[in-house]
Structure formats: C-alpha cells, structure tokens
Amino acid sequence: MPRYKLLIEYDGGPFVGWQRQRAGLSVQGVLEAAIGRFCQAEVTVLAAGRTDAGVHAAGQVVHVDLPRDYPADTVRDALNFHMKPHPVAVLAAEAVGDDFHARFSATGRAYLYRLLNRRAPAVLERGRAWWVATALDAGAMAEAARHLLGHHDFTTFRASECQAKSPVKTLDLLEVSRDGDLILIRAAARSFLHHQVRNMVGTLKLVGEGKWRPDDVRAALAARDRARGGPTAPPEGLYLTAVRY
Structure with a gap:
C-alpha cells in the first residue's frame, strides 16, 4: 500500500x-473520515505529535497508507x-517510502x-492567544527562559498523566x-x-508579572517537582508550527 506524508494545519478550538x-470530534477522526470517503477504505492516520484539545497546528x-497510488495533488485536494x-x-x-513514520x-x-x-480583552484573537491583562516584562521572561535551555530533567514541567519513559529532554530553543x-x-x-511547553509558559508568565525572579525558574527546574512550577497555560495560545525530519 503506497504511503503518503501530509502537511496539515487546523484550528484546535472545535x-x-x-x-x-x-x-x-477529533482532528484524526475528521481526516480519517475524509480519506475513507475519498478512497472508499478504512484507514488509520498517524501524526508527529498528539496535540491537546484547543491546541492549533x-x-x-x-x-497514511492508501489502497492505491494517487497523484499527490489529487490526495490534497480531495481530502480538503x-x-x-x-x-x-x-x-x-x-x-514517501514505507520506512517513513510521521x-x-x-x-x-x-x-x-x-x-x-x-488591558482590552481579546476579540479577533479570541481562541488563538492567551489574553493576559497584567503588564508583562518580556525581557525578564526571556532571561528566565535561558535557564531552561539544554539537557535537563523536566519533571517540574511535566504533566502528571505524561506517558514518556523519561523526564529528561534537551530543549534546543526557548525564545x-x-x-x-x-x-x-x-x-x-x-x-x-x-504539557511541557504550556507549563513552561505558565511559569514564565509569573516572571513577567514580577511574582518570580528569573533565577526562581532555575530553582524550580532543579527541584524536579511539578508543584514547584507555575500553572499550565491554556491551550488556545499554543501552535505546533513545524516538524523536522
């Protein structure tokens, strides 16, 4: 069965x-149903990452593996x-080849x-950004973010339901x-x-508000304790922007 790689975007709100x-309603379900109508076959679509409710991409x-070969543009247009x-x-x-896995x-x-x-509430950005009325110091947040770069145990920023085998990750960029x-x-x-990104954002917001100092983020990371971190930022401000292969 020929395999196809799809680049997709979506509004996670619904x-x-x-x-x-x-x-x-799930994004996977919508995409699989569309492929089923196009190909008259039941398929399973696998993604690079499982975004949460409300998160955008x-x-x-x-x-996805399709029952026969189609021109790539036909696949795109038919699914849309x-x-x-x-x-x-x-x-x-x-x-793509059979060895490719999203x-x-x-x-x-x-x-x-x-x-x-x-100060004014979100109107055009409603559902697409986290509205914070309190003035935030982006410079202090940037300074705090630098403490999280590199190879660390990120238990402080890990959701309790996380299924990863290890809390150790290497953060290449946090700007x-x-x-x-x-x-x-x-x-x-x-x-x-x-929830790592959302938990880091919630923590950086505390710095931006002046409730935490930038060095407090380093101490929270070292504690390896979710209770020592900031709140989880809401999903509507988060976007999966790219996957590298």
Whole structure:
C-alpha cells in the first residue's frame, strides 16, 4: 500500500484534540473520515505529535497508507473537499517510502505560544492567544527562559498523566519576544513531555508579572517537582508550527 506524508494545519478550538476518542470530534477522526470517503477504505492516520484539545497546528505532519497510488495533488485536494466545513486543511501531500513514520522519523518539533498582553480583552484573537491583562516584562521572561535551555530533567514541567519513559529532554530553543501587544514564545526540541511547553509558559508568565525572579525558574527546574512550577497555560495560545525530519 503506497504511503503518503501530509502537511496539515487546523484550528484546535472545535476538537477534543488530535487523537480519536470515544466521544467528541477529533482532528484524526475528521481526516480519517475524509480519506475513507475519498478512497472508499478504512484507514488509520498517524501524526508527529498528539496535540491537546484547543491546541492549533500550522505544521502538523501525518502519514497514511492508501489502497492505491494517487497523484499527490489529487490526495490534497480531495481530502480538503471531504473535510469541509471542519477547520482542517491539507497544505501538501507527497508519496514517501514505507520506512517513513510521521512520529518516529521526526528529529525535531517546534512550537509557538502567543500571549495577547493588553488591558482590552481579546476579540479577533479570541481562541488563538492567551489574553493576559497584567503588564508583562518580556525581557525578564526571556532571561528566565535561558535557564531552561539544554539537557535537563523536566519533571517540574511535566504533566502528571505524561506517558514518556523519561523526564529528561534537551530543549534546543526557548525564545521570548514582544511584537506590539503580542508576546511570542518559541520552543524547539527533538520531543517534548506532555504539557511541557504550556507549563513552561505558565511559569514564565509569573516572571513577567514580577511574582518570580528569573533565577526562581532555575530553582524550580532543579527541584524536579511539578508543584514547584507555575500553572499550565491554556491551550488556545499554543501552535505546533513545524516538524523536522
């Protein structure tokens, strides 16, 4: 069966997350149903990462085995037609070898977290950024973020339901910048723990508010205790932006 690699984007707001579940609409379910209508076959789609409910993707990668060969552009256009009106789009499709795996072949993943930092509530950004009315010091947040770079035990930033075998990860990038009312936090690593990015963002927000000093983040990391970290940032500000192979 020919294998296809799909680059997709979606608005995570209406979904219970990427993964198909017993109840609720999932991105995986929408995509598999569209492929079923196109190919008249039951398929399973595997993704580079399982995004949570409310989390968006601009560069999610999946693979699927189809019953026969199709032109890549036909696959893209047919799936986009059959997924209407759900907010999911296939940006590109390509035929790949049987040894390609969306998850296990990946060598890196990148995320963007967006905070809307202004007194006025979110209107156009509602559901697409975390609105924080309290003034945040992006410079202090950037200084704190540097303490998290590198190879560490990230237990402090790991969700209790995380199924990873080890809490040790190598964080290659964690940058904080301001663009007008938006504070942008970019993170990149080979892989992440469950809620790691959102937990790091929630902790950096405490620094931005002045409740923590940048060095407090280093102490929290060293504690290897989730209770010593900041709150989990809400899902609507998080985007899976790219997967590297």
